[in-house]
Amino acid sequence: MIDLTASERAAVARLEDRSRELRRDTILIREDDPHGELFVLQRGMAMTYVLLDDGSRQILRFLFPGDLIAVSALVYRNSPETIVTLTDCTVSPFDRSLLVDVVTDHPRLAALLMVVTQMAKVALTDRLAALGRTSAKARIGALLLDIRNRLRRADKSIGETFALVLTQEEIGDATGLTSVHVNRMLRQLEEEGLLQRDGGRMTLLNEPMLTRIANYVDRWSGLDLSWLPPAR
Amino acid sequence: MIDLTASERAAVARLEDRSRELRRDTILIREDDPHGELFVLQRGMAMTYVLLDDGSRQILRFLFPGDLIAVSALVYRNSPETIVTLTDCTVSPFDRSLLVDVVTDHPRLAALLMVVTQMAKVALTDRLAALGRTSAKARIGALLLDIRNRLRRADKSIGETFALVLTQEEIGDATGLTSVHVNRMLRQLEEEGLLQRDGGRMTLLNEPMLTRIANYVDRWSGLDLSWLPPAR
DNA sequence: CGTCATCTTGAAACGGCTCAATGCTCGTGG
DNA sequence: CCACGAGCATTGAGCCGTTTCAAGATGACG
Numbered sequence: 001m002i003d004l005t006a007s008e009r010a011a012v013a014r015l016e017d018r019s020r021e022l023r024r025d026t027i028l029i030r031e032d033d034p035h036g037e038l039f040v041l042q043r044g045m046a047m048t049y050v051l052l053d054d055g056s057r058q059i060l061r062f063l064f065p066g067d068l069i070a071v072s073a074l075v076y077r078n079s080p081e082t083i084v085t086l087t088d089c090t091v092s093p094f095d096r097s098l099l100v101d102v103v104t105d106h107p108r109l110a111a112l113l114m115v116v117t118q119m120a121k122v123a124l125t126d127r128l129a130a131l132g133r134t135s136a137k138a139r140i141g142a143l144l145l146d147i148r149n150r151l152r153r154a155d156k157s158i159g160e161t162f163a164l165v166l167t168q169e170e171i172g173d174a175t176g177l178t179s180v181h182v183n184r185m186l187r188q189l190e191e192e193g194l195l196q197r198d199g200g201r202m203t204l205l206n207e208p209m210l211t212r213i214a215n216y217v218d219r220w221s222g223l224d225l226s227w228l229p230p231a232r
Numbered sequence: 233m234i235d236l237t238a239s240e241r242a243a244v245a246r247l248e249d250r251s252r253e254l255r256r257d258t259i260l261i262r263e264d265d266p267h268g269e270l271f272v273l274q275r276g277m278a279m280t281y282v283l284l285d286d287g288s289r290q291i292l293r294f295l296f297p298g299d300l301i302a303v304s305a306l307v308y309r310n311s312p313e314t315i316v317t318l319t320d321c322t323v324s325p326f327d328r329s330l331l332v333d334v335v336t337d338h339p340r341l342a343a344l345l346m347v348v349t350q351m352a353k354v355a356l357t358d359r360l361a362a363l364g365r366t367s368a369k370a371r372i373g374a375l376l377l378d379i380r381n382r383l384r385r386a387d388k389s390i391g392e393t394f395a396l397v398l399t400q401e402e403i404g405d406a407t408g409l410t411s412v413h414v415n416r417m418l419r420q421l422e423e424e425g426l427l428q429r430d431g432g433r434m435t436l437l438n439e440p441m442l443t444r445i446a447n448y449v450d451r452w453s454g455l456d457l458s459w460l461p462p463a464r
Numbered sequence: 465c466g467t468c469a470t471c472t473t474g475a476a477a478c479g480g481c482t483c484a485a486t487g488c489t490c491g492t493g494g
Numbered sequence: 495c496c497a498c499g500a501g502c503a504t505t506g507a508g509c510c511g512t513t514t515c516a517a518g519a520t521g522a523c524g
Contacts, residue, residue: 050361052447058361074343075350077456081357100343100461107336111306114335117349118307124356125313129282129290131363132408136480167502176364181480183504199489215284224309229332368512399470413512415472431521 001112001223005231008109011102016040016092028083028091029070035079037093039069044089045165048081049173059174061120062086064150068116074099086165107229115225122219131176134215137185139175141214144195144202149218161203233344233455237463240341243334248272248324260315260323261302267311269325271301276321277397280313281405291406293352294318294379297386300348306331318397339461347457354451363408366447369417371407373446376427376434381450393435 004012019042022028029035031050046063060081063069072080074096103110123146130139144164152158164171168186169179177185189195194210196203204210236244251274254260261267263282278295292313295301304312306328335342355378362371376396384390396403400418401411409417421427426442428435436442 050357052361052365056365058364060357060360072350072354074459075347075455075457076354076451077454080354080451096459100339100459103342103346104339104461107332110335110342111332113346114349115307117346117353118304121349121353121356122304122308122312124353124360125282125292128292128356128360128363129284131360132290132405133284133288168504169502173364178481179503180482180505184480187504219308219312222309223307225307227306227328227332229336400472401470410513411471412473412514416512419472 002225002228008106008231011106011109015094015098015102016042017094019090019092022085022089022091024085024087026085026089028085029073029079029081031080031082032078034077035070035073036096038071038073038096038099039091039093041065041067041069042090042092044085044087046083046085046089047170048083050081057173058176059170061124062147062150062174065154068113071117106232108231111228115223119219126217126219130215136175136177136181137188138214139177140171140182140185141189141194141210142216143171143175144204145207145211145214145216148202148204149220153220160205160207161201163200164202165200234457234460240338240463243338243341247326247330247334248274249326251322251324254317254321254323256317256319258317258321260317261305261311261313263312263314264310266309267302267305268328270303270305270328270331271323271325273297273299273301274322274324276317276319278315278317278321279402280315282313289405290408291402293356294382294406296382300345303349338464340463343460347455351451358449358451362447368407368409368413369420370446371409372403372414372417373421373426373442374448375403375407376436377439377443377446377448380434380436381452385452392437392439393433395432396434397432
């Protein structure tokens with residue numbers, strides 16, 4: 001996104017000092033538990049969710065390499081969400097005081113933290129609009145496009161085909177649908193020639209059309225970083 | 233929330249230097265328009281929304297006095313959302329470079345900015361879970377509680393009774409429902425003795441029960457600000 | 465006093481859910 | 495190498511919450 005100075009790179013490296021290997025389905029932080037540690041996700045895929053008291057689950061966000069995990073630890077005594085790995089993962093834990101140091105000493109990194117936070121916020125509003133105002137098929141289409149794009153950001157070789165790690169139940173919990181209906185919608189997308197499935201591997205057959213019916217907007221174009229303060 | 237030093241107060245005051253009066257239904261920023269100015273909302277109530285291409289609207293957030301408006305101007309060239317006043321408002325416009333200065337010179341204010349941003353993000357995830365996984369009645373209940381609580385933060389005299397500025401169509405656009413169904417649910421809440429209506433004035437008659445059926449969580453308790461860097 | 469937005473209510477249609485049964489895949493232990 | 499079990503995917507039938515469409519009623523405002 002932007003080139004860091006040597007001093008900035010050193011500051012970031014302090015956050016990635018240690019690293020920990022995690023199996024699939026490992027809970028990093030449990031909703032309502034006290035917490036204080038933050039993480040950088042180095043490898044693998046994870047997600048955050050909340051449970052409602054009727055037992056249903058809403059998946060809030062999927063996490064990919066490079067993402068900062070548990071930033072809400074900065075603000076809340078107890079975690080507002082559960083964070084769990086979806087694949088085997090490598091994470092770098094660090095103390096929140098370290099992040100405070102980085103942000104205090106490096107205004108431009110503080111600004112970049114603001115940027116990623118705002119982008120995450122806009123991603124949430126996009127999903128809010130999807131849940132509030134679009135059909136089941138559109139929501140699933142948007143999810144497919146989003147995950148493909150985020151996988152591609154880490155691995156440029158990914159094209160129309162990618163491994164969707166999620167179960168249909170997880171797709172449902174992310175989009176506010178039941179797994180049964182997710183299944184029907186996936187089949188319908190397939191019948192319409194927009195999608196091809198092979199186990200967990202998905203191939204997008206008509207991306208422009210899918211983007212249109214899903215009301216999908218890629219928020220990575222349109223960034224403006226001209227205002228960033230000078231590096232220190 | 234926290235006491236500022238004289239130097240910090242002066243820095244904040246620079247943001248609130250100028251002020252502008254706005255009529256009800258004034259668009260501050262239009263979705264997809266280029267923008268660069270930010271605002272502090274001093275008085276009144278506003279909201280942000282997006283329009284989908286079928287013409288439907290999703291209201292993303294309601295804004296109250298003290299809220300920072302258009303922070304996404306920091307990040308995106310074109311606004312991801314429309315911002316419009318719901319009542320007559322007073323706003324203080326300021327240039328984004330000013331915010332950068334404040335954040336660079338005052339690490340603790342930078343941290344506080346992070347806090348309010350994270351709180352806004354968690355509020356969005358709460359609404360996401362509401363839209364994805366709760367009933368119409370629960371969503372409306374949560375909206376009523378949320379707005380009452382935010383009004384009360386500005387005006388301590390507000391108790392169970394408050395003026396809901398919104399039309400039923402706006403309630404629907406915020407909760408992902410139609411205005412017709414909002415009407416039916418409000419009547420149902422009234423019949424169940426949870427709510428009393430008089431024009432735009434609402435009275436919550438059984439707040440604990442409403443909180444429970446709405447799955448509502450007040451995120452203002454549970455904050456942890458112990459990690460803030462020292463004031464400068 | 466008329467106009468326009470908003471609220472209200474009914475009837476019918478529809479999208480997505482629930483319940484239930486079956487099939488598939490893959491990892492595990494014998 | 496096979497049998498088993500557990501989780502996941504698939505499909506059908508019927509139901510229910512919410513939407514759509516339509517028609518008044520109410521109220522604010524020029």
